Amino acid sequence: MKRLFRIELIKIKSNASFWVLTSLHVGIVLLVILSGKMFLKSISLNGESFSKLVDPSNIPIYQFPDIWHNITYVAGYLKFILAIYVIISITSEISYSTLRQNIMNGLSRADFIKSKLFLVVLLSLASTLFIFIAGLVIGMLSTPDIQLHYLIKYSGFVPAYFLLLTAYLIFALLIGLLIKRTGLAMGLMFLYTIIIEPIVVLRIDVAWVKGLFPIKAINNLIHMPFGKYALREVQDYVSLKETAIVLLYMVLFIYLINLLLRKRDL
């Protein structure tokens, strides 16, 4: 087990696309999160008639406990940056024939999948830790009166973010292994995530059926929080049923990855 982990570490240590994409992920997530206040200010300046009730620039998006829900929701949308790296990682193993050479050298197919799952979990853990620290710091700086129960409330979204990212990266792993070609796999992943599935889901009327589609199911782990600032009702908790659907999808993805690798001539 430790061996597989070390192998993956040697591979990423001097891989340029790994460092570029992970830095990009950190940078863009920070940028998007920190521009929230600017965005709200611009609304309050331009939209005189926006609301007489609340000044948008006073909305407490950075305060405990809202920060946890807001930051994980926004970061969840930026999961594709890490998914790009996962796709590059798996498709390059195929195009450089290193997957085949690794099996010839004495890795089992199951070992290879495990090493890639290590990579997925490593990326998700690191990103979650980063989100946790960012949330903690921003929350500390923005909350006038920090109380422990407020700090803890909504912090369940942090592990939910970990699950969301892990599930999506395993999905990317499956797409990469299936399509084999880097560009094509990335294109298809984007197309499916932002166009194909959303359109299909839009045409379905029954809410619970929508939640059965993989991307929708993954995104459902963290529902959109911002409605509450317009006094609309939002789901401000992680639903057990929705978590179970995602876990089932993860099992299915891993099963398919196994099947694909076992049946295929390398």
Place this chain on the structure above:
Amino acid sequence: MQPENHPNTNNLNNVVTTNGLTKYYGVIKAVDKLTLSIPEKSVFGILGPNGSGKTTTLGMLLDVINPTSGSYSWFGKKPDKETRQTIGSILETPAFYPYLSAVDNLKIVAEIKAIGYENIHEVLQITGLYDRRNSAFSTFSLGMKQRLALASALLCDPLVMILDEPTNGLDPRGIAEIRELIRDIAARGKTIILASHLLDEVQKVCTHFAVLNKGQLLHSGPVNETKLDEQRLEMAAENMTNLKTVLESFPGTKKIETTGDTITITLPGAIQIGEVSRFVFERGIFITHLVSLKKSLETQFLEILNEPA
């Protein structure tokens, strides 16, 4: 102990045995009912034209290609990943992570083979890559890539080495070095399986060979097991006309050909070369040139390919 029914599968002196190994790609038969044994400590050449199924066969033995039917065994048992850990192998082009250095690439191989890093420097020195050990694989020339592949195959001090076209893309010096290296490794009691379409290569290093064509095994056996029913000698003397006349009177001469400034005679296999030499000397002719022409593997190979199946 479970009794083995098939005579091939329990032979401890064989490193690999295959039994009706078959691979179809769609309707194309890449390998057709291949039954083959590779003896221990042999340098086993697999010969065949391009597309004859050499790489597919080796791919199946290394578990990267799923056979359509048939079976194979390593060291008399069903292979697993531990078996592959003791085999050093190269299939087709060298496969490494292009952005990693030679050393990092070999570290990955070492981790996969569950061995330490202590052999890395040694194999890089053997293959002449030590000075470039920290350069990325992508900066290597084809010859260097080929040598790194050899270094990685040597890394675990393997029991068996599988080399598929190991001299592809190498210059004459590189080819000679690889040949030396293969001989060295074989001398250490390792089994080497060498696939090649270069007959010369196989003849120079192999002890056994098999010929594949269109996925079928045409021949398998030791290299020097030539049918010794006849031999050919190339000769020359100061007076060629006299030499020819004398040779014509030598008992057993089957054929005499004059090519340029030498004479080639065909004799029965049983005749000693010394007999010919003495016969000619006793008749007052001094030989200036005498070469025994061995039947080359190329001739054998072409004969085998041309034999009606």
